[in-house]
Amino acid sequence: MGMFPCFMGPLLLSVALLCIVDGHVHFYDFVVTEGGQLTRLGSTKSMLVVNDSFPGPTIRVQKGDTVYVNVQNQGDYGVTIHWHGVHQPRNPWSDGFPFPEPDGEDIIILGSWYTDDLKEVVAEALEDGSLTPVSDCYTINGQPGDFFACSNGVSK
Template sequence: MGLPKHGFVSWLVGVLFLCTLLLCVADIHYYEFFVRESNFTKLCNTTTLLVVNDSYPGPEIRVRRGDTVYVNVHNQGNYAFTIHWHGVRQPRNPWSDGPEYVTQCPIEPGTNFTYEVILSDEIGTLWWHAHSDWTRGSVQGAFVILPAENETYPFPTPDADQTIILQSWYNEDYKQIIDQALATGLAPRQPDAYAINGHLGDTYGCPNGAFWH
């Protein structure tokens, strides 16, 4: 026994109104990533890293649950790579990344590609990174997904938040470290230092402005 005609129409109008409301709440965000080599001086030593927008770590993506993110990635470096949106469930196609590893088409040097990252039920602090053994060491950043506009936190709303990224720092090219590890069959050597959001702090004893880029 189905709904009366007027009841079905009311139900359909309600569904369309709800869908329209959800679409109005969700936002679309655009980011430009320029991936290239940049020099960083730390531990009294200048090292060249492949980074995004000359920043280590890369820019933070901060959005809300249900939003859509477009990231136009320009490869101005010397190696092909892809970007992995860690923890974000994407449609399984050659240009996106799902909950499992899938084949991705690399962005070749001198080209660009725009990723469409469609958020559904993801929430919390995730991260994005390049998808290879050595490029992910410096091509990386935070992916913060806040509750939707019409949602509350599952805990008391914080007064503020601070993203903290812990990193390993090497006084040489990351690619050389990984190549050496693959050649010997051993794990990469211990890092020369550890960083918080790209900063080594003042405990490593190098006074010549080595604690920031």
């Protein structure tokens, strides 16, 4: 019984010291430009890129860290930065994946590709009140697949 109190003091002190979080401060500068080019189905489109990369840079931080992100929009249109998978304290909500949470590590994203300019397609549909037309193809992880003659090697 005499050894128990002597052992508990250092143990509790060790546990208390392990609970101290020493967060780091991270600074990021994001420059958004329309400098990217993407080719699918023989059609090349310009796209927004962040720091000349798509997808944009990954922010890796740990709980307790402070993050400052300076975003400079040099594109032609306004942009919105949306943080997926981030719990934001003092914010009324947070979300996870921009799609249903995957069961494993292989993520499959289904999308659509229009050879016409998408802004013009949407503007035309809004003008006459019709639905947007069906896309020229569906994509899996941004790739149209091998059913199109220009798919092999052009879109990689």
